[in-house]
Amino acid sequence: MKKGIINRKLCICKNNLKYKINFGDLPLINNYKKKKNLHKYPTIITQCKKCLLIQLKYSISDKLLFPNNYSYLSGNSKEKINNFQSLVFKIKKISNQSKLQILDIGSNDGSFLELAKKSGIKVLGVEPTNTAKISINKNVNTIKKHLNLKLAKKILKKYSKFDFIVANNFFAQTNNLIEIIKSIKLILKKEGTLIIEVQYLYDLLYQKGFDSFHHEHIAYYTTSSILKLLKKYKIFIFDAERLKVHGGILRVYASLNKRPLTKNLKKMLKNENDKNIIKKIRHLNSFRIQFNDRIKSLFNHLKEKGKKIYAMGAAPRSCVLLNSSELSKNEISLIGEVPGSLKCNKYVPGTDIMVKNENKIIIDKPDYVIILAWHLKQRIIKLLKNKGYKGSFIIPLPKLKIIKK
Template sequence: MSVATGTVPASSNRACCRACGAPLVRTVADLGLSPLANSYVAPERAGQGEMVYPLHAFVCECCWLVQLEAVESPEHIFSDYAYFSGFSAGWLRHAERYVAAMTERFNLGPHSKVVEVASNDGYLLQYFVERGVPVLGVEPAVNVAAVARAKGVPSKVAFFGRATAEQLLAEGHCADLMAANNVLAHVPNILDFVAGFQVLLKRDGAGTFEFPHLLRMIEHKQFDTIYHEHFSYLSLGVVLRLLERSRLRVFDVEELPTHGGSLRVFFCHTDGPHAQTPAVARVLAEERDGGLFSTDGYGRFDEAVVEIKCASLEFLIQQRRAGKRVCGYGAAAKGNTFLNYCGIGPELVEAVADLSPHKQGTLLPGSRIPVISPEALLEMRPDYVLILPWNLKAEIMQEMGAIRAWGGRFVTCIPGLAVE
């Protein structure tokens, strides 16, 4: 779940769409200036400044791709990455269910090859390995790929695109199934990325993309999923057209609860054997009805974002003045977008706990809130725990249920303020 293709194309600037080249003029959300959401600050660098960049999402009025300008190269963002998928129990369960379903649906076994693009720490491919299915992970972050290899998951350190796919094909790799979970949004050269699947996928093979659904982001005001590592915000309609440009076609789609509402899009070669299901037309109709293919669908989103900021700050300021202690949970990228847009620092949220030892002991980018272990958070006995990755709320409330022993409560701010 990290990026898989490098090189920012010349067309990927604020002036034009990275998919079709049309001018970008309509704002979806302008979140001001922000550091890179996963650029955690080492304690010894606490006295140094950080680079900040515009965080401004536009929608292309020709092809309806929602996108940011590419302010940094993927090589800088992802070559040494702090996100490890394997630290979320819920995400591991999701991955294991995917493996079981794909193995049955496509009759995968020792005769097959599964390639995952942006394979991270082997969180998903490990379950294919357990079933005796040959795999290959493609992961650009050297530190993360090393963890996957330690799990017995063969991993190629590379950004993915047509050139990488051709190299892998020449090395004898050809995939019955290709997976890319939460990576399509991370690639600036999205056309080259998709073209790589056309090269590496067997003629009768299948591929899947998973990504947060733009329709749910708009509907549920999920502005915190906007950050520099996410170059694009995707709908089925947009992905369908991107695939068609590489002679690939969508044959099925599933709606998932992950990340506040995601899509799993199934695709194959244009002449592949997989029949299209009615789900494709149904989701496309939902997107049309939701206004994703007209300017009407984006008009009120920016205003809703401002209202969430005001309500969140009012709550936190009220707790500070009342002498209450507030800590956060989940040092996730979406939390960093939220904190920096709202201007929240350690004066309002004292610390943020996270399970990942790779983040503990660092400071959050921009806000400079210290990251601690969950055990340290419990020792602080906060009155409120602000859950930043709201998509994992149920899991976190169960893990941190001990705060209720002293009357502690949980808070989420998106899509609106809720105290439980």
């Protein structure tokens, strides 16, 4: 086995895994470099026999997955900022105390905590990657480390226990979830609230989002599976919401005390059926393989006609789609990104396609722009049109289609 690959023999709940569905080999999706890097790793989806959690069979070590050149910045996504703002409002609404203390696990560039701090909340972020420096530069209280029991004990010494602990898109992304859960239990107030946001597996399936299956997502949650998992560690989910951002987010609220379940949570649990979800994942994988053929033949057709095609949005899912469909510079000349993105002038992992400032699309006037960050299609189309782009658009998912100029 390649260095850095972890063969996960058991689920986080310590029960056995069964089934193996092969989603193809993928590179590390945020490993943007000035040199091409074509290393890829197997992406095999499996399910826990007991808690039914969908997860990766082989994960990648945190050291490889979150290197110092980690290039995802929350602050570059307007959608994300709006979501963070809604979370701050929600926290203020839940708690009637004036003095609140929040811990953000995997706080990235500090975008969420910056907003929380502005509304008078005392904040602490924990973030191991270089993105922590951006947060520190913004004067957001941040520790540049991985959260583990050792750090949790240190935090406990310096701070009182936290009213809220927030984990945005973190629960799917760690090889050490058990230790994280234990750390949370150590530093969350008994009457405090843990708020977790993860991608919602049912939304991924509904939108044919095979491009969200990659190594940064070790687990793929439903309300039922996350509830069962946390319950094992005596953390109790009492409320849940579905958010229409990033192609579908599940936000759950949990506590160390048992609280009555909200109506909304009961309804969501009733609508889920994790027993047959593996079948749906098999279907999604078949769809992925057919999609690869369809997009290849579309590009061949357009290229035969001499069309120039650029892409827009070097989001994590873009990297998955390009690698899954084996698209290269022959088909897509470059990918546009927001000016200032750490990805600009670097190669999309696993490909020979470079990321450039999105203004290059306006200057070069390609015939087509494929919107790889398709969950933001309306915003991107509007942005490019406002800047003066007059060509056609290709939307890859959920249904491959062309919007003619």
